[in-house]
Amino acid sequence: MLGGISAPQVYIVCGYTDMRRSIDGLSAIIKQNYSLEPFSGSLFLFCGKRRDRMKALMWDGDGFLLMYKRLDNGRFQWPRGAEEAQLLSSEQFTWLMQGLSIEQPKAIRRRIPDDII
Numbered sequence: 001m002l003g004g005i006s007a008p009q010v011y012i013v014c015g016y017t018d019m020r021r022s023i024d025g026l027s028a029i030i031k032q033n034y035s036l037e038p039f040s041g042s043l044f045l046f047c048g049k050r051r052d053r054m055k056a057l058m059w060d061g062d063g064f065l066l067m068y069k070r071l072d073n074g075r076f077q078w079p080r081g082a083e084e085a086q087l088l089s090s091e092q093f094t095w096l097m098q099g100l101s102i103e104q105p106k107a108i109r110r111r112i113p114d115d116i117i
Contacts, residue, residue, distance in 0.1 A: 007041060007042055007043035007058055008040075008041055008042060009040070009042040009043070009087060010042065010043045010045065010087070010088045010090075010093045011030075011034075011036065011042055011043070011044050011045065011085045011086065011087055011088065012045045012078075012079065012085070012086050012088055012096070012102070013029065013030075013034070013044060013045060013046050013047075013084075013085050014078070014079040014080065014081060014083060014084050014085070014086055015079075015080060015081075015083045015084075016047070016048060016049050016080070017029070017046040017047060017048060017055070018048070019046070019047075019048035019053055019055060021046075021055075022066070023057065023064045023066050026038075026044070026046060026055065026057045026066075027057065027064070029046075030044055030057070030085070033083070033085075034084070034085040036085055038057070038059060038064075039059045040059065041058065041059055041060070041061070042058065043056055043057070043058045044056065044057045044058070044085070045088075045096075047076055047078040050075070051075040051076045051077075051078050052070060052071045052074070052075050052076070053068070053069065053070045053071070054068070054069045054076055055067065055068050055069075056068075056069070071099075074099050075099075076096065076099065077096065077099065077100055077101040077102070078096075079102065079103075086102075088102060091104075092104075
């Protein structure tokens with residue numbers, strides 16, 4: 001959930017995105033580069049080289065929402081590796097919005113007990 005807006009899926013577009021792009025440019029990236037459907041209702045997140053600004057694009061049924069966030073202090077921990085659109089879990093989205101990396105170590109590891117003592 002982002003500012004009261006919920007989406008069935010959240011994708012992060014890894015790597016750098018030209019932040020001068022508008023709705024048409026960002027939706028073209030989604031469709032042409034990643035073969036995803038911009039009209040699916042999913043939330044697509046983009047970030048530039050400075051990592052202090054993010055754009056989010058989502059189709060809400062009758063038009064696109066283009067949201068822009070600029071941090072006053074700090075930078076987003078944006079994956080810069082492979083050029084891909086990665087599906088985020090709700091936890092990963094929360095971590096990203098809090099300035100944390102989307103790859104967090106698990107605090108408690110699940111295990112199957114061998115035997116009860």
